[in-house]
Structure formats: structure tokens, C-alpha cells
Amino acid sequence: MTSTPAREGFFFPAEWHPHVATWLSWPHTEASWTRDRQELMFPAYIDFIKAIARSEQVCINAHNEQVMQAAEDRLRAAGVDMSRVTLLPHPTNDSWCRDHGPAFLINPAKQQRLIVNWGYNAWGNKYPPFDLDNMIPIRIAQYRGLDYVTPTAPTGSIIMEGGSVEFNGAGTVLTSRACLLNQNRNSHLTQADIEQYLYDYYGVRQVLWVEEGIVGDDTDGHIDDTVRFVNEDTVVAAYEANPSDDNYPFLQDIHHELRSMRLLNGKQLNIVELPMPDPVVSDGLRLPASYANFLITNGSVIVPTFRCNNDQPALDILGQCFPDRQVIGIDSTDIVWGLGSFHCLSQQEPAL
Template identity: 35%
Template sequence: MAGQRLLAEWEPQDAVLLSWPHKGTDWDWILDDVTQLYEALATVICDYADLVIAAPAEELDNIRARLAAMDAPMEYIYLYPTPTNDTWARDFGPLTVETDEGMKLLDFQFNGWGNKFAHHLDNQITRNLFDQGAFAAATLEQQDWVLEGGSIETDGKGTLLTTASCLLNTNRNPQLTQEQIEVRLKAAFGVRKINWLHHGHLAGDDTDSHIDTLARLCPNNVIAYVACDDPADEHYAELKQMEAELVGMTDADGEPYKLIPLPWPQAIYNHEGQRLPATYANFLILNEAVLVPIYECMTDEDALEQISQAFPGYDVLGIPCATLIEQGGSLHCITMQLPEGVLEPL
């Protein structure tokens, strides 16, 4: 192998990383609801992969007791004392690349999506976990520039998909041009082609349009993407333009994509009347399973069916995530897969 390669999410996994909600996070006002969601999610994940949990030291005994009371398989769950600001593991967690010497964790800088939120503790989580032996079979390499896992998608075969509104935003790496960012992406992840989306957004999203809320690379040159079919909706024009961009895209080998549109959920608002970024694109891929966020909408079943088309042979399970979008994120945002060879040698 020449250089290093960022693995596709559907390649074999050792585990999934979670950062547990607690009173010190923005979840405090609905802590019971979100904790129950995390507990249910943990038990489902353990059917397909191990689980690594980061949480403040004073929270660990309670987390362990509550999971054990649910008959969670504790032999597959690893808890590590780690101070945290919040729970968005996708964006401060490690991005794993395959090298000739084994798996390497790239620890990018995390600045709270452009200094919108406190992030000083979350920016240290990957390093803290590594120092405690959480990723025993992998090495760690610190990166000196800002990048969040939710902002990129790869097929593991040379193609990367991202959004210009996030990666080129001056609140991330103002010192870098697009050309310089592309050079860094290609060097870090072993990709040959970068596909940039210039359209697409969700109201209520704090990430400057992370790709994992809009369009997802799937096996066999498939892209599952958010499609809005309501001309009266505020998202309609932007998402139609995004769809047109996707139609014209090819992978690193020049092959076109098969596009699978995901249904448009009904508008969901918080108690202050602000629209929340409900999206079915924020699904989590596990070993032989896909966990799909659902929102108690009429379109939930259609979403599960469409994602089943993108992942033939996988278990496709709906996870109620109406609580998660209260803070602007969903299922993929709170998780980070740890590929095979990270926890234990291949």
C-alpha cells in the first residue's frame, strides 16, 4: 500500500465511540430523555460491535450500573474517565486510516464548528482515550488543522465527498485556500478525487452544512441523499440544486453514481418555534447493520425502505431521534466508528 487510506464506514469495525451526556453538557434540560436514548442505542450497537464510552470520572459508576440493569453485554463495553464538553463524537473523534504498519488515528483540531460552542475538553478526548489505552492496536497522529468527521464522506476507493460551505468556511481554517485544503485531504486520506457540493443546507444546523446531514456515500457507487418534494418548503430550491450537482458527479474512476432519494420529513420545531434539522441521511453504518434516525413522522417507514435499497443484506433499524435534534444533531453525529484493527491487532 502506498501512503494511507481512509476507510469507508461500511468496512469491518471493532467498535463505536460514544461520549455520554451529563449535567455539564447542553443536554441538562432534557437529560433523562437523552440518557434513555443513549442507553437504548448502546444495547443495539452491542449486537454488532463493541462500544467505547467517554464520560467524566464521576459519571462512570452510574452509567455502568444503568447499562447493566438493562442487561447490556458489559463485556463488550469499555468506559473511560474523560472530561467532556458535549457528545458529538463524530466531530471530535478520531478518523482512522489504514497504513502498511496498521491502523492510524488522525486527531484533527476541533473548534466547536467555528467557535460557536465550548470545545476545549472535547478537543482533547481522542488524545485522552489513546493515552488510557482505548485504541490499543492503533497509533495516533495529531493534526494541526480543523476538520470534523461529519464534514467528509469517503468510499475507501479514492473518492471524498464534502461541502464547500463547511470546509471552505473562514471559521475553520482561514489560513488555507481550497487548493491547500485539497492537498491536505489527499495526503491525509489517500483520496484521488474530491467532489464538492456547493448547495444544500438544513434549517437549525450549526455545522455549516455537514455532508452527513445531506448526502451519504454507500456501497456499490450509491449516494443516498436528502430530497425535498415540497415546493413551498424553504429548503426546496437549495436541495434541488444539490440534487443536480449529485447527478453530475462521478467517482475517482469516472463512474457515475446511482442516486437514492431519502424522503423529506415533516417540519419539526422546538419549544421556541425554531425549525430543527431532521434528516434521514444521518444514519450510522455498523457491521451488517444500518441504524436510521426516525422522528415519529409518516415518512419514517419510507426512509427505512430507501436505505434498505442502498444497503442490501443489512439489518436496517429505526432509532427514535426526536430528542437528539433538539440540539441540532442526530444519530451519526453522536457516534464514531472504530475500524477493525483499532482495538485489537488484525
């Protein structure tokens, strides 16, 4: 492609846009969960797959034939509708498909789809190896028979993770400086440079920045733990009510930043406060537990819960935001030990 996706009319739709499928990468190494922790998290992971499969196809990158068979055995034993599941022999290093999976763009006028093959370096070279994960967008493009484009600069590929960007489907993307301007991603690029890549390869016309993320987030501040669009002009924003909590100042700053923002049409954001769960701590480590790490599917909103009093209020708030979808809470306490939850694990594939 000699032009950019944006000039050709492609854009990244909002997550509530109809899906062809949701993509996952099956856990098979100890990169995020030790073997004993993996056994603890698999019941919730399979409940997650079962919930997605109620309203759309689930496509799963499985490292090899052995992993494919082990995955199928677990899914069948749990009663998952296997007609809604496709297992593919796509080698992976880890399980966080939101970040290593493809960015699917659509062009409704031309009835075409396109994949953006961003570079992936495991959140600033924190968790090598990541070479197999970095190939996943190309493997999926080949499987789907879709063209793909790889954003590059003179110094190499452009690092971009799906959890670092949040779209309203109407020209706006939300992101954080702590992540996208981190020197461990694209040290050779300025903020203006990065904004131009977002315009050119996501088809947006406005970039809105918050500063930080939450405590325990090893991604350096992914937006999908703090602020999520629920329609074109409304966000849910993680809110900490306890002034002594370590997240309190960061989330207060984000709310202040959001209140000052204006959308392309000049409107202020509607901001819905989404409470934070009680701190989730394991082995002395504060984990990045947040209700904002939900996944929107064709028929549901799948929300992580954490065995605390704010679980139900959070589900109720999201139910009011998505009256046309079933809100499903699934215990993510063992999943978040791997430092992510349902949104981090998944990447939606939009329909035209």
C-alpha cells in the same frame, strides 16, 4: 512521521468496512441538552447503544468516575450487554464524538492503523469550552497504543470534523463548501489547500463538493445530514418534495450537483432519493432532522426516526441499500433537540 499518511499507504475506509468498535462520548453537561431534555433523550440514546452492541463493541468516553458509574447504572438497568461496552475515564465537554473523536486510518499492506488528530473548535468557536473534546483523539490513541499525526499549518492546527466528510473507501470524499470553506474553520486556507490536506491525511484522491447543508444545522452544512455513500458508487441523498419547505432549494441544488459529478473511474454517481422527515420544530427553532444521519455498524444500519409518515419509507429505502444489514429505526426526536443524531454522536473504529 516525516511523510504523510497517504504516502505511507494509510487511508480512511468506508463506514461499511468492518469495525473493531464504535466510539461515543457520554452526555454529562448541559452543552447540548438541558437536564430535563437529557432525561428525555437518554432512553433513545441507550437504545442506540444497545443496537450497536448487538454486533460490535461500544467504547464510551465518560468524563470521570462519577459519570462512568452513572452511565453503567443506566446501561445495566436497560439490559445492555455490558460485555460489549467499555467505559473509559476520558474527560469531555460535549457528546458529539463524530466531530471531536479520532479519524482512524488503516494500512492493510503493513497491517497498521493510525489516528489523525485533527483540530476541533466546536464548529467555528460556537460552543466553548471545547479543550477537553479537542484532546479525545490523543487519549484514544494512547488507550489503543496507536501512533497519531497532527495536521498543522504555520498558523496552527487544521480544523476538521468527522461529520463534514463522507467516504466511499475507493479514493473519493464528499464534503460541502459551506462547512470546509467557512471562515470560522480554516480562514487561512484556500480550497486547494484544504483539498491537499484531505489527500494527504485521509488518503483520498478525489474531493467532490456540494454547496450547502440543511436548515437548522449549526455545523454550517455537514454532509452527513444530506448525502451518504452506501457503496462505492451509490449515494443516498436527502430529498424534499415540498417546494414551500425551506430545505427544498438547498436539496434541489445538491441533487443537481450530484448528477454532474464523476467518480475516479469516470462513472456517474447512482443517486437514491431519501425523503426528508416532516419539519421538527422546538421552541420555534427548526431542528436538523434528517434520515441521512444514520450509523452503519457491523450488523446494522441505525436510522433516526421522527414520528412522521416518512419514517417507514426511509427505513425501506435504506433496507434496499443495505440488504446484508438489519435496518433499525430509533426515535431521535428528543436527541435531535441537541442539533444532531446518531451519526453525529458516534465514530467508528475500523479493523484492519
